[in-house]
Amino acid sequence: MSQPLAISTDLDGALLRLRLNRPKANIVDAQMIAALDAALADQSGNGDLCAVLVEAEGPHFSFGASVEEHLPESCAAMLKSLHALVRRMLEYPVPVLVAVRGQCLGGGLEVAMAGHTIFAAPSASLGQPEMMLGVFAPAASCLLPERVGQARAEDLLYSGRSVSGEDAYKMGLADVLADDPEAVAVAYVEQHLKPKSASSLRMAVRAARAEYCRRMAARLDEVEALYLNDLMATRDAVEGLQAFIEKRPAKWENR
Numbered sequence: 001m002s003q004p005l006a007i008s009t010d011l012d013g014a015l016l017r018l019r020l021n022r023p024k025a026n027i028v029d030a031q032m033i034a035a036l037d038a039a040l041a042d043q044s045g046n047g048d049l050c051a052v053l054v055e056a057e058g059p060h061f062s063f064g065a066s067v068e069e070h071l072p073e074s075c076a077a078m079l080k081s082l083h084a085l086v087r088r089m090l091e092y093p094v095p096v097l098v099a100v101r102g103q104c105l106g107g108g109l110e111v112a113m114a115g116h117t118i119f120a121a122p123s124a125s126l127g128q129p130e131m132m133l134g135v136f137a138p139a140a141s142c143l144l145p146e147r148v149g150q151a152r153a154e155d156l157l158y159s160g161r162s163v164s165g166e167d168a169y170k171m172g173l174a175d176v177l178a179d180d181p182e183a184v185a186v187a188y189v190e191q192h193l194k195p196k197s198a199s200s201l202r203m204a205v206r207a208a209r210a211e212y213c214r215r216m217a218a219r220l221d222e223v224e225a226l227y228l229n230d231l232m233a234t235r236d237a238v239e240g241l242q243a244f245i246e247k248r249p250a251k252w253e254n255r
Helices: 030-043 075-090 107-114 129-133 138-148 150-159 165-171 181-193 198-233 235-245
Strands: 005-010 015-020 051-056 096-100 103-105 117-120 125-127 162-164
Touching (some): 005 030, 030 051, 075 107, 075 138, 075 198, 096 181, 103 107, 107 138, 117 181, 125 165, 129 150, 138 150, 138 198, 162 165, 198 235
Parallel strands (some): 015 051, 051 096, 096 117, 103 125
């Protein structure tokens, strides 16, 4: 199996590029989470770094997290590692840009929303389908209302429906709409970030995001506890996950 992440630098070392490298699904499983977290940790002290670009190999950004890892015996470890990655991205010392093509679903969209700026193709499809499986999206429950407002976030979180890149841009879920989101993201870094003092940029990031990061850290702890202690104690949550794995319709008992 290929390495989950392709790591490179661009713009004379000013840009760190992290490419999800298991197409076409690019599942955000334990290996992918660990690889992303390690790459970000390794470069966080690089004083010449001005930005990070998270992108993906193949036609799709990510189909989402590993459903198997959501089962009761493994979901605690999975959630803790995913939320640690989300916190690292939220608190990263330089801007984290995300380029989205194709499907960007579930845990994949949670990773994207943990970035600072989302560049999306018009034909992309973004959504949180967890409710289809009888569970909810913990990190998205925190991040999505911040991006699109409470009412629109609740619609997406409860319905599980996806929206196009164009609609995501209109509602504020995506920040930039571009046919070639990777190229536009790189051009943004080259024009707007690379010419700046990297040390001053880091101070600006800290100043702008400090309060937001504190709020998100507290909220992530709340929803993680709700997911592990309450949701996973219900019959339907486990049934929905097992039904998906077994490729059959779920049989809800509303308990």
